[in-house]
Amino acid sequence: MGEAVRVAVNGATGRMGRVLVDLLRRDRRFELVAAVTSPHDADMGTPVAPGSTLCFSHDWARAGALDVVIDFSGPDGLDAALNHCLAHKVALVVGTTGLGEAREARLDQAASDIPVLRSANFSLGVAVLSRLLRQAAAALAEWDLEIVEAHHGRKEDAPSGTALLLGEAAAAGRGVVLGERAVFAREGRTGPRQAGDIGFAVVRGGDIVGEHAALLIGQGERVELAHRATDRSIFARGAVEAAHWLAGKPAGHYTLDAMLAERSGG
Ligand SMILES: NC(=O)c1ccc[n+]([C@@H]2O[C@H](COP(=O)([O-])OP(=O)(O)OC[C@H]3O[C@@H](n4cnc5c(N)ncnc54)[C@H](OP(=O)(O)O)[C@@H]3O)[C@@H](O)[C@H]2O)c1
Numbered sequence: 001m002g003e004a005v006r007v008a009v010n011g012a013t014g015r016m017g018r019v020l021v022d023l024l025r026r027d028r029r030f031e032l033v034a035a036v037t038s039p040h041d042a043d044m045g046t047p048v049a050p051g052s053t054l055c056f057s058h059d060w061a062r063a064g065a066l067d068v069v070i071d072f073s074g075p076d077g078l079d080a081a082l083n084h085c086l087a088h089k090v091a092l093v094v095g096t097t098g099l100g101e102a103r104e105a106r107l108d109q110a111a112s113d114i115p116v117l118r119s120a121n122f123s124l125g126v127a128v129l130s131r132l133l134r135q136a137a138a139a140l141a142e143w144d145l146e147i148v149e150a151h152h153g154r155k156e157d158a159p160s161g162t163a164l165l166l167g168e169a170a171a172a173g174r175g176v177v178l179g180e181r182a183v184f185a186r187e188g189r190t191g192p193r194q195a196g197d198i199g200f201a202v203v204r205g206g207d208i209v210g211e212h213a214a215l216l217i218g219q220g221e222r223v224e225l226a227h228r229a230t231d232r233s234i235f236a237r238g239a240v241e242a243a244h245w246l247a248g249k250p251a252g253h254y255t256l257d258a259m260l261a262e263r264s265g266g
Pocket residue numbers: 010011012013014015016017036037038039040041072073074076077078080094095096097098119120121122123232235
């Protein structure tokens with residue numbers, strides 16, 4: 001086995017960050033070098049686990065030499081991680097969603113200098129759902145298509161990055177641009193549904209980890225493709241595998257789909 005991959009987690013005390021820190025500490029393929037928090041975090045300076053010499057820190061300057069950063073922080077946190085990765089030529093796995101166009105463009109640009117793998121959803125099940133939806137949307141091109149998502153009440157962006165990812169897959173299956181067909185809100189006298197629209201609906205509440213359904217609605221029949229996450233460790237495990245695969249690759253834009261295809265030999 002080769003040398004351990006030196007990794008940092010950004011957003012390390014968040015819901016995803018804590019799961020990632022826990023997984024990486026126990027995975028012998030990795031050396032967890034830094035656990036980066038927001039500057040306001042109450043856990044800053046405390047060990048990442050009882051007995052560990054590694055402490056949560058907000059200071060990228062103390063991160064040490066790295067092969068890859070896994071970011072599940074938020075848009076501002078991602079900016080700091082990206083700056084560090086560009087300055088030190090470190091690979092970047094991005095799980096943060098709700099970035100907006102300017103940050104997405106900056107990430108695209110960064111891929112000319114460092115390897116970047118970004119996914120709004122690191123679960124294997126959603127990767128397969130996305131492929132199935134692309135096929136179904138193409139095969140049932142005249143049917144109405146709606147995407148419904150549900151998440152816990154603390155989620156800050158809507159619709160979810162995964163719902164948008166599924167919307168992109170459906171649009172690609174139909175050979176259209178999502179931005180020209182997406183309907184994100186309906187209120188008041190909306191008039192009849194337009195043929196070819198891709199509608200989005202959002203549910204927020206409680207502790208829902210993440211649920212997505214794509215409804216293909218015809219006359220007298222309906223196809224439903226759905227995924228339910230019950231444990232957020234599925235995203236962390238996918239991000240860890242992505243980090244291991246990405247470390248050491250040349251600069252460029254990489255996808256989870258490409259990783260899965262390479263691993264399955266397809
Ligand atoms: N791609 C996927 O598969 C996937 C799956 C789940 C979640 N996500 C996305 O991942 C992101 C995090 O989700 P989450 O549920 O873990 O959220 P969370 O619990 O709010 O965690 C985010 C963490 O990042 C910290 N943070 C904020 N600003 C920072 C900065 N400048 N530098 C370093 N850390 C900073 C936050 O600290 P404070 O609380 O002190 O601000 C918080 O601890 C969200 O965008 C979410 O949509 C993606």
